[in-house]
Amino acid sequence: MEQLKVIEIQKNVYAKNDEEAAKVRAEVKQKGVYLMNLMSSPGSGKTTTLVRTIQHLKEKLNIGIIEADIDSDVDAKTIATTGAKVIQLHTGGMCHLDANMTRQGLDILETDGLDLVVLENIGNLVCPASFDTGATLNVMILSVPEGDDKPLKYPKMFKVVDVLLINKLDAIGYFDFDLNAVIERAKALNPNIVIFPMSAKLNQGIDAWCDWLEHAVKSSR
Amino acid sequence: MEQLKVIEIQKNVYAKNDEEAAKVRAEVKQKGVYLMNLMSSPGSGKTTTLVRTIQHLKEKLNIGIIEADIDSDVDAKTIATTGAKVIQLHTGGMCHLDANMTRQGLDILETDGLDLVVLENIGNLVCPASFDTGATLNVMILSVPEGDDKPLKYPKMFKVVDVLLINKLDAIGYFDFDLNAVIERAKALNPNIVIFPMSAKLNQGIDAWCDWLEHAVKSSR
Numbered sequence: 001m002e003q004l005k006v007i008e009i010q011k012n013v014y015a016k017n018d019e020e021a022a023k024v025r026a027e028v029k030q031k032g033v034y035l036m037n038l039m040s041s042p043g044s045g046k047t048t049t050l051v052r053t054i055q056h057l058k059e060k061l062n063i064g065i066i067e068a069d070i071d072s073d074v075d076a077k078t079i080a081t082t083g084a085k086v087i088q089l090h091t092g093g094m095c096h097l098d099a100n101m102t103r104q105g106l107d108i109l110e111t112d113g114l115d116l117v118v119l120e121n122i123g124n125l126v127c128p129a130s131f132d133t134g135a136t137l138n139v140m141i142l143s144v145p146e147g148d149d150k151p152l153k154y155p156k157m158f159k160v161v162d163v164l165l166i167n168k169l170d171a172i173g174y175f176d177f178d179l180n181a182v183i184e185r186a187k188a189l190n191p192n193i194v195i196f197p198m199s200a201k202l203n204q205g206i207d208a209w210c211d212w213l214e215h216a217v218k219s220s221r
Numbered sequence: 222m223e224q225l226k227v228i229e230i231q232k233n234v235y236a237k238n239d240e241e242a243a244k245v246r247a248e249v250k251q252k253g254v255y256l257m258n259l260m261s262s263p264g265s266g267k268t269t270t271l272v273r274t275i276q277h278l279k280e281k282l283n284i285g286i287i288e289a290d291i292d293s294d295v296d297a298k299t300i301a302t303t304g305a306k307v308i309q310l311h312t313g314g315m316c317h318l319d320a321n322m323t324r325q326g327l328d329i330l331e332t333d334g335l336d337l338v339v340l341e342n343i344g345n346l347v348c349p350a351s352f353d354t355g356a357t358l359n360v361m362i363l364s365v366p367e368g369d370d371k372p373l374k375y376p377k378m379f380k381v382v383d384v385l386l387i388n389k390l391d392a393i394g395y396f397d398f399d400l401n402a403v404i405e406r407a408k409a410l411n412p413n414i415v416i417f418p419m420s421a422k423l424n425q426g427i428d429a430w431c432d433w434l435e436h437a438v439k440s441s442r
Contacts, residue, residue, distance in 0.1 A: 042262045042346050042375060043367025070347065072373040093377065095316060095347035123374070125263050126291065126316035126345050145366035145389065146264025152293040153344070154263060156314065168366065174395055 017131055020099035024106070024134025033111045034217040035119070037097075037135035039157065042123030044143035045167040047075045048200040050118060054082040056210040061115040061217060066105035068097050068122055075120065085109065096127035099134045116217050125150070129157040137216060143168040144177045151185035158189045163196070165209060170199040238352055241320035245327070245355025254332045255438040256340070258318075258356035260378065263344030265364035266388040268296045269421040271339060275303040277431040282336040282438060287326040289318050289343055296341065306330065317348035320355045337438050346371070350378040358437060364389040365398045372406035379410045384417070386430060391420040 028035045040046050054063055064085040067076040076088035087109050089101060097105075097119060111117055119135060121128045140161045142150055145168060151158045158164070164186055166179065179197065186193050194212065198205030249256045261267050275284055285306040288297040297309035308330050310322060318326075318340060332338055340356060342349045361382045363371055366389060372379045379385070385407055387400065400418065407414050415433065419426030 041264060041344070041367075042371055043364075069374055071376050072370070074370050074373055093347075093351070095345070122347065123262070124316070124345055124347050126314075126343065127348065130314070143264075143366065145364065145392070146262075149293070149295050150263055152295055153290055155292050171366070171392070171395055174392060 014130070017098050017100075020103070021132035021134040024099050024103050025136065028106070028111070028117070028134070028136065029220075031111055032221060033114055034116045034137070034220050035102075035106075035133075035135045036116065036137045036139060036213075037119045037121055037128075037133045038139050038141070039121045039125075039128045039161070040123060040141035040143070041125050041146055044123070044141045044146060045200050046120050046123070046141055047078050049141060049165060049167060049198075050079060050120060051082055052200045052203055052206045053118075053210055053213070054079070054084045056206055057116070057214060058082065058084065060214055062113055064109050064111060064114045064117045066102070066109055066117065066119045068101070068105070068120060070094075070122065085114070091122060095122055095124050096131045097121050097133050098131045102133040102135075116213075125154040125157050129154075129160050136220060137162050139163040139165065141165045141167050142182065144171050144175050147175075148178045148182045148185075151182060151189055155189050158186050158193070161190070161193065163194045163212075166195065166197045167200055169197050169205065170202050235351070238319050238321075241324070242353035242355040245320050245324050246357065249327070249332070249338070249355070249357065250441075252332055253442060254335055255337050255358070255441050256323075256354075256356045257337065257358045257360060257434075258340045258342055258349075258354045259360050259362070260342045260346075260349045260382070261344060261362035261364070262346050262367055265344075265362045265367060266421050267341050267344070267362055268299050270362060270386060270388060270419070271300060271341060272303055273421045273424055273427045274339075274431055274434065275300070275305045277427055278337070278435060279303065279305065281435055283334055285330050285332060285335045285338045287323070287330055287338065287340045289322070289326070289341060291315075291343065306335070312343060316343055316345050317352045318342050318354050319352045323354040323356075337434075346375040346378050350375075350381050357441060358383050360384040360386065362386045362388050363403065365392050365396050368396075369399045369403045369406075372403060372410055376410050379407050379414070382411070382414065384415045387416065387418045388421055390418050390426065391423050
């Protein structure tokens with residue numbers, strides 16, 4: 001009985017969040033803001049990829065960043081060096097962002113005049129996959145050192161994202177990582193997934209990703 | 222009001238889990254089984270480290286492994302090649318193991334005659350830190366490619382573990398990773414933490430860790 005109760009609560013949490021997410025999505029669309037949710041494991045290079053993306057697109061788009069972390073503001077400080085508008089959210093131990101936290105972030109950031117807002121979600125391949133933030137675009141990073149078996153072990157994340165960035169490709173000679181196997185495994189889970197291999201550290205492969213993102217932002221208007 | 226309700230439920234979940242965990246801990250102690258919980262991000266080398274640990278200790282200790290994954294059995298198959306007793310748990314989307322799941326795993330594994338049982342937890346630096354499994358020893362792996370800022374961003378995990386294994390040290394020349402900074406940051410959060418730098422891939426640093434673990438298992442009797 002007790003376990004049934006928990007399941008019921010979970011369902012309510014998801015259903016309520018889905019409603020909120022739909023509202024957030026409608027609100028940002030009305031404001032002309034393209035909202036992107038960036039997810040990955042801890043340490044796969046979300047912040048470095050964001051810095052490269054901002055550097056590449058800042059003359060073309062007005063960009064704001066919502067950094068979410070359990071603690072610390074090291075990533076927000078790094079992002080601030082690009083000149084982009086950035087705020088830091090602390091989730092108080094929560095393992096993911098939900099639509100309500102996203103709305104709070106958007107309110108604090110103040111999105112007037114912004115073309116693109118990126119949520120840097122908590123580093124976690126599990127929980128963020130279950131909570132719609134209201135983003136227009138869901139993007140994940142998988143980095144080479146994490147291994148090519150991750151689509152097998154964390155399938156939900158690979159199913160819910162629109163774009164997969166395969167990062168730290170410069171380290172591929174150092175790790176046993178089969179790029180073609182990852183692409184095949186990701187596409188088996190999600191046939192429409194768009195994949196960009198890259199090295200954010202060496203600024204390689206960022207052009208193709210940023211061109212795609214710029215087009216997505218501009219064609220959504 | 223609604224948010225208060227959720228908090229109350231969470232507290233119940235944690236309190237109930239803590240009670241269950243205390244029971245699991247007493248049960249394994251009575252059976253003479255040393256239960257170790259191994260946690261980390263996805264892809265930091267939990268399975269490779271376990272394989273090396275089993276290879277090093279299998280003549281000295283009878284070892285059983287409980288593999289937990291959201292999906293797939295690739296890790297259990299890898300562990301099985303060592304000859305260790307292994308079972309695979311699927312958590313059905315859950316982002317962590319709790320004490321009840323651990324008990325189910327122990328029952329299925331059948332622990333009679335085993336000296337050491339290792340739970341390979343879900344790859345996640347957030348949720349497993351909040352759920353006591355009933356383990357005697359909590360161990361985490363941080364791998365070099367994840368970055369030296371992880372104690373700042375995921376402090377709870379570094380606070381709750383007894384041992385930190387710093388893995389993929391062979392790749393340190395390739396990544397911007399300050400080993401001393403990690404050790405300082407971990408010790409600031411958890412002054413009693415025991416730290417072993419290693420490369421599971423190259424079988425380096427495994428001896429010191431395994432000697433320590435063997436001593437811990439034998440002195441717990």
